[in-house]
Amino acid sequence: MRFPRLMAIFVGFSFLLTGTAHATAPDPAPGARYPIRDTALTKNKLYRSGELEASECPERELQARSVTSAKRYLTSVxxxxxxxxxxHFKQAGxxxxxxxxxFGTDPRRFCGFKWGKSSAAQYCGRERRFLVKLDKATLADPSDLFLFAVAAHEYGHHIQTITGMERAFDHYPYKGKRELGEQFRRYELQAECLAGVFMGSVWDSLDRTEEDWDFLLELTRYSGDEEHKASDHGKGRTIAAWLDKGFRAASPAACNTWTVPSSKVR
Structure with a gap:
């Protein structure tokens, strides 16, 4: 399983190249190789919004290799x-x-950019929508939580957009490829954690078992940068750890990836 690269990030590359730092936050956690000091990222109001209230989200039937049922399933999610x-946002003011x-069975471009070969889905911040690729590989096994998790992850990027974190990330400066890579990982891992938050809040309504969750985590451990010779999402075990952290907490407070040590976002 490979969660997608965010096309909206590429929209902001010009800002990344020329942007300046925002307001200074308190000193970051020890061990942050490239500390983040923008309070829109480190002290966002989202972290103080409390737990997501438990809600119902029963899964619709999902048939193998059926684009129609996948569309209905994902629309329901x-x-x-x-x-x-x-x-949650209304409660938090x-x-x-x-x-x-x-949806697309063979997307070539989205949000003005070429589709990534390893991408199952992409989120477009300027359009506030995401596209899911419904090809044979994606639809091969309807029994796991892959598509559910894909939608929840892309929605995590939507949360980053409407809370101002996407803009702050796009404008944040960097010096060199390694620093940029770490910023990407913090961004992607936060979306993964927020996916876990939502899944934890609706888990009791999914008619799933602990084994189903463990299987999703195992899939996630094989979706990391080491599988794709990249450095922008984190290693598989790191992605799985943030997904599970959000799931167990069911609160965005668990998803502040911007202040943790660099070792937590490798």
């Missing part, structure tokens, strides 16, 4: 995501906007 996060979803 998106409805849950919009409802759950919308209620935060501005909210829904995300949209589209």
């Amino acid at each position: 998106l409805t849950c995501l919009n409802a759950s996060w919308g209620a 935060m501005s909210f906007a829904k995300s949209r979803i589209t």
